[in-house]
Amino acid sequence: MKLYISRIILGVFLLFAQIIFAQNLSKSQFKVKGNCEMCKERIETIAKKAGAKEARYSIDSQTLTLETGSNISTDEILKKVAEAGHDNEKFKASNENYESLPECCHYNRELQIQTTENQKHNIKKENEFYVKGNCESCKARIEKAAKDAGADSAEWNAEKQMVTLDFDPAKTSADKILKKIADVGHDNEKYKSKDNTYKNLPSCCLYDREIPFGEANPKVHAEEGEKYEHSDHGDHNSDENEKHIEGVTVTGSKAATSLNKKEAGLVFNIDRKELLKAACCNLSESFETNATVDVSFSNAVTGTKQLKMLGLDQKYTSLTKELLPEIRGLASAYGLNFIPGRWIESIQLTKGGSTVTNGYESITGQINTELLKNSEKPETSLNLFSDFNGRAEANITSVSPINEHWSQTFLLHGNGTFGNTDMNDDGFLDRPKGTQINAAYLLNYNDLEHSGLGSHFGINFIKDNRTAGQTAFDKSLDQNEQTAYGVGIDISRFQVWNKTGYVFKGKPYQSLGWMNQYVYHQQDSFFGLRNYSGKQHTYYSNLIFESILGNTNHKYKAGASFMYDGYEEKYLVDNFKRNEIVPGIFAEYTLTGLKYTLVAGARADFHNLAGTQFTPRLNFKYDFTPQTTLRLSAGRGFRTANVFAESQQYFASNRNIQILQNGGNIYGLKPEIAWNYGASLQQEFKIFGRKSTIVADFFRTDFQDQVLVDLDRSPQQLTFYNLEGKSFANSFQTQWDFTPFKNFDVRLAYKYYNVQADYLDGKREIPFMAKHRGFVNLAYSTNKNNNGGFWSFDTTLNWVGKQRLPNTSTNPEEFQLPTYSESYAILNAQISRNFNKKIRAYLGGENLTSYYQKNAIVDFKNPFGNYFDGGMVYAPIMKANLYVGLDVTF
Template identity: 45%
Template sequence: MPAYKKLLLCLFLLTSVHTYAQQQDSVRTLKVFGECGQCKRRIETAVKMKGVSSAQWSPDTQQLVLAYNATLVSLSDIEAKILAAGHDLEGRKATDEAYNALPPCCHYRENTGEADHHADTAAIKTAQLKEVTVGARARSSYISGLNPIRTEVMTDKELLKAACCNLSESFETNPSVDVSYNDAVTGSKQIQLLGLSGNYTQLTVENLPGPRGLATPLGLNSIAGPWVQSIQLIKGTGSVVNGYESIAGQINVELRKPQTADQLYANAYVNSNGKTDLNLDLAHKLNNRWSTGLLLHDDFLENKNLDMNKDGFRDLPTGNQFSAINRWDYTDGKGFETQFGVKALYDNRTGGQTGFRSADKLSASVYGLGINTQRYELFGKIGYVFPQQTYKSIGLQLSAIDHQQDAYFGQTIYNAQQQNFYSNLVYQSIINNTKHKFKTGASFLYDKYDETYKADNYKRNEIVAGAFFEYTYTPSEKVTVVAGLRGDHHNEFGNFLTPRLNVRYEPIEGTTLRLSAGRGQRTANIFAENMSALVSNRDVVIQGGATTYAYGLKPEVAWNKGISVDQKFHLFNNDASASVDFFRNDFTNQVVVDLENARQVKFYNLEGKSYSNSLQLGLNLAPVKELEVHLAYRYFDVKTDYSGELLERPLISKDRAFLSLDYSIAGWKIDYTINYNGRKRIPSTAENPAVYQLPAYSNDFVLMNAQVSKTVGKQRAMDFYVGIENIGGYMQQGAILAADQPFSPYFDASLVWGPVSGRMAYAGWRYKIK
């Protein structure tokens, strides 16, 4: 048979099969109201009948996607089965008898909209909330049992357990993330996940690039806590849709949305150090299609004599930070939606010795520090969901950023600018039925860097174009497999592949096992990410190879593997859960930051091994209805080859224990957190004079925080809160080496392993109009 006839025959057969499948199967989407994983099983089981080939219900969207043979079963028969199971449809209600037979946790009609899953329709809410008092407490953080990628969701209720003036403070009640000071001068903080610094955690804001590159050291301080609606924390490999940079995990921040946020949310905060925070969030729905929001933040600290450890240096820099976001949302009600907005940040801070004044800038008499940051960002999202096929959608994400930072540390100047453009096109659909889903698309990333350190200038452009495909297989409600692959081309590093795999298995109800594995790659920004070395008088040594690479150093590449088990059960007549997770990270290349010579900080490509092992155990329970108890223990084994010697990664605690007590009654909330931090290895200071030498390991220590809050009112709720951080007043003594000689070669503020300031009290007020 001629080749063209074979081709025509194949096309005919494929068309015939596709046409036959279309004739046999109809795909419809129904809105079905429910609440949790039990609802999912009940709904999908109810419609298992002859003629229904697949059924997938999502608690997040309240949508049931059906594939059925209309010649064997009618849609009205399917709907009748759903109603008989006790679940309402859009426009039709189940009988009260069927609804009341559901377990209490599935009573979606009583949902106030503040629980961690989904609201009912406005009509049902209006009819029911006047008569029902909700007895269950919504979880402030949870791990979704249905998501194949293990994702811990921290809601805004979790963030209210502490002051959370900015994102760095949002993790104080989370045992998975460590937050510590980068150094004893700048006041910047970093997170640690899986025993790796925050550089290896991909930080996104609504799945768009967040503070990265030059913004890394101060980025956590630049996102106001009262702006945050929720935080999603992923350990290990995530989705290839979000890019290739995730190595330790991903933190995605969801901000308050104008279409769902309170009309007004105000927050005022002041602490005993003299710091004041003011926040105002506004949202307005213009009509059925348009809504807009404005988020404002301003904080300032003017206490130039804050020096609790009496070393002659300000514990925190003084200055002012102002930031704002204006965003707009449009939806036509037929599947099309777009969001766009602008962000701006102005941050000026001055630190150093308590006697430093602006006239002393760059002098050799008084050590001063100044950081001036200006950041502007435009962002947009365009999406379309096909009305008759809601499993099918297409979306485009866009952002453009200009980040300018001018800084000086003593007599050292570091000025830098980063310009970034990002786009990501995503299309998702199914293959035959909802057991086989996929996402595919293409992305483009452009970064332009211009850095000046002392008299040296470092410029580079990074252009990365890539494409991805991610396949999700769900043969049953117990098993989900997500396999993704993306290929990218970097203008300096060439082509590279990023494979990732996530598997979820639920052998019995309430037990969820997950496996993950994948690759991550990133470019190290050695100056911005190690500003703690710049504030010290260490000599910077770059032992690079290829001059075409950033700083002459190769990209960092690592493979991450993980396993986790989450178990739900009942204890003390209340819901409880336990979890264990283990992650292993192996670098095939890493930009090693070597502080083992007290006079230098060296940067070079890894020669040898570098790995991290992370084990965490967790237990959540409620001994009584009003009290939640969270317990966790975490162990790290993190080592790197430093000039041929395999050593523990410095300034990382092997052991950490965590206890959180949350008590709520009659509008009162009491939150108490205890953190135990084990000892940390300190880089060698043997080359210093004896007076400026430190022991090989730090002390272990305990930190305690507490907060009491009272809520008054409902429609226009008002909160008053007071709290104390570092109740025991523990401080690292001698956090700055040679603080009395800041221009000597022994001056070093980078070896911080504990708190640099003591006990701090605060008070605040929140007010909102729904």
């Protein structure tokens, strides 16, 4: 009993002590700059160590709320916070302490801190409220949301970042209206939009969330082709939009191609501004102003282009659309022509091993294409294109919202090549004639804010017919009646896909996504007297769960995938059928530290023909300083070779095909396995008073059981077999991007490749791969006039060193090729005029140096003879070609 009473007395005493102690605490708020969750954790930890009883930091309002005792000085706490690198309203961090922060924590130092006391004295009218936004799309969205919430009228001012409301208090309230505005993605002085809602805004609408309310947004009215103030470190590089704050002049510009500094891997983001620098009629032409990807003609008859990366063929790069497998299997040869350039919203290019969540086939990297699908108001665009050699095309794109949650996209493309182009007078068309009809429909649902659901649906149909060969070829005649050599390619392709995601309520870091796709691809073709046809059915499914371990510094993904490929091929009289069934599981862990990011993943795939395959991958990024970043990567990949579909460039010849089987289950061959290792160093600095970046990277790829395509055993034979020995590709690239003066961007690059393999008769360099390559891109645009009009000028010079050519020494002397080709240079250029925001016209030229391979076809006079070969192409086969185009937006 006494013990019970004593416990009650002790409890009462402690309660009174707590009340007395609490009365001696004081609460205060201060403005402190920060960016992310790491900033929040650092600021709160420092404040508590400095004596604060409680410390709560809000990233949104940039305020630190402190609870302190009477014997603790808030000045001392704020001083410690500044010493940790965070500017605040009383103390400024030293440059050294600021720059020692991780890259993601670098807030904008040039924007003045508005103290909590100053905020109380802001002068604004009773019906005016701060709302963040950027552009005309933001203005339309904010005003519509306000009216939907009951406002009689609403006018948003981009410069003041303020909305003026007129409403009947009996019907609605300012709170209700501002809540609705936040619901559509715009932070305001009373409500913050959810992260997922903000991130789903169009890229032009992504305002700076760190700018305190009441300060001008430096990104306001930034549009395509226009310089604007923003950079990761507050380095702004635009004379036109200079900003003078605290005696500092800062300038900046938006890069059309940018290296994602937050990714652990080497990831480049290519936006529509970059794609508009060249003709960009399809994906194969989207990289003509990019130094990372090499674009070349695959042969002299079909005129198709192929990509190469890190010194290896396109088949070793994972080519995806909407993060779903796209150009692979039977589509390998011509798939680049099936994604029109005007359909592309952006491209993400990853060098080296990519994430394991996207599959096992990526060896040299991944190229992902995102289609147009983001718009807050209806927008329809028409593109017309024609060159001076009989090629014409038209594109219609329409993106529009249906209601608050649904939006849709219509994409239509048609092209035709009608002229007989034979610039080298060899009697063969330099590019095929024919037509393509390509249509797609995308439907998007976004209700992440309320239900946590989002979904994307797409459907695409393509019909492509091409005729090539000798100019005298008559496609109306039966193949057996032809006297001229002809090539016919007829492709039908249908695909449907869906991606659905769910974000768990109250857990924005936790989500579940499910992707599904079905593809049907059929090709019927002939090359002279040779027939090749194939059908492919593919079903792909990928389920991904993402969450954290404790906090957002420890993230993980886990999931399962399934791939089914059904192939039916016929070459001459031989039939090849197989079904590949590949269930798989994977997991990936991301660790984010103060200066580093580590992404480690692995997957296991259970291939019914290739056996169980284990695929580990690792990416590591370390920021020595905010301007110096080191990246390391290593990973494994595997793939099954489609030897016929991937080697169609050699079908336009009289080579006999031979497969040296070794007991594998796919054409008698084993799957290809490769390890890729990479390192890159990124250095930023200022030159001419503007931001400049140099990136140097080195990658090595080592193969096991590579399927070699041997063109050297005999000029009359094409031999496939698995590697016995070593095969490697070393790739070195250095690239320098800088802006010597306003509106003028320069990109310089040099690439070195060393690619060798142990063939059956000894080690040799891989053919058609230049060891040395140089690249120069110059881009200039004028300032916009009052109507939004401006001129743009762009030119790209590619220099390609000598390449080893296949051995033709056993041919008669007149049909022999030299051991190495000549080096050559190609110059492309384009001039465009934006008359206003709606109309753009452009004029350009390709291969303006007019260098072309004069003897692109071996023994072209006798295409049915033993020595005929149209696959020995190392350079362009067409001289200079001019084109014109028009873009109109409604």
